[in-house]
Amino acid sequence: LAKTTQPISMDSYEGQEVNITCSHNNIATNDYITWYQQFPSQGPRFIIQGYKTKVTNEVASLFIPADRKSSTLSLPRVSLSDTAVYYCLVGLNNAGNMLTFGGGTRLMVKP
């Protein structure tokens, strides 16, 4: 299982763009990169997933360079409600799906 490394915490202000980078140097050919968001007393919530290049949805963008050894979650114009822990995961995305959660990045959005 590919191990991930991401910053323990980040601070930002409302309205700013936040970029959280995750390193996964031993990512395998079949591995997908998935990001989750977790609020206190709730389960992790799926944000975005990608394999290569750029993926965008209504919540975030995910940038993946050609070597796929890292990825960056981009949250546009964050608000106070985006304060949460963000997890980067790498793993096979088939019937044998095994995902390892790292420590996550605790994002604090300030007014």
Next chain:
Amino acid sequence: DAGVIQSPRHEVTEMGQEVTLRCKPISGHNSLFWYRQTMMRGLELLIYFNNNVPIDDSGMPEDRFSAKMPNASFSTLKIQPSEPRDSAVYFCASRRTGVGQPQHFGDGTRLSIL
């Protein structure tokens, strides 16, 4: 659509008692996962099922833990006998098999063993 449903949301019991946690996956999802989350160890995968069959239980901490999935819409995680160090939040997640299909998590069961 209803999400993953876990029960109970909170459980407080004395050590030595049997604890049963329940999970109803999202309809149509054929993989189910049990996780445990603590401050010290973060989120750990305990076991996962595919089409109701346990595929990998290497994360189950010891024989006191057992999990079953008698049908596609129900799974249990049982701890017998429970110990204070089992106190944690236990999450269930499910997913539809296939490339690009993410896991969807329930809101967990907060377990406290006194």
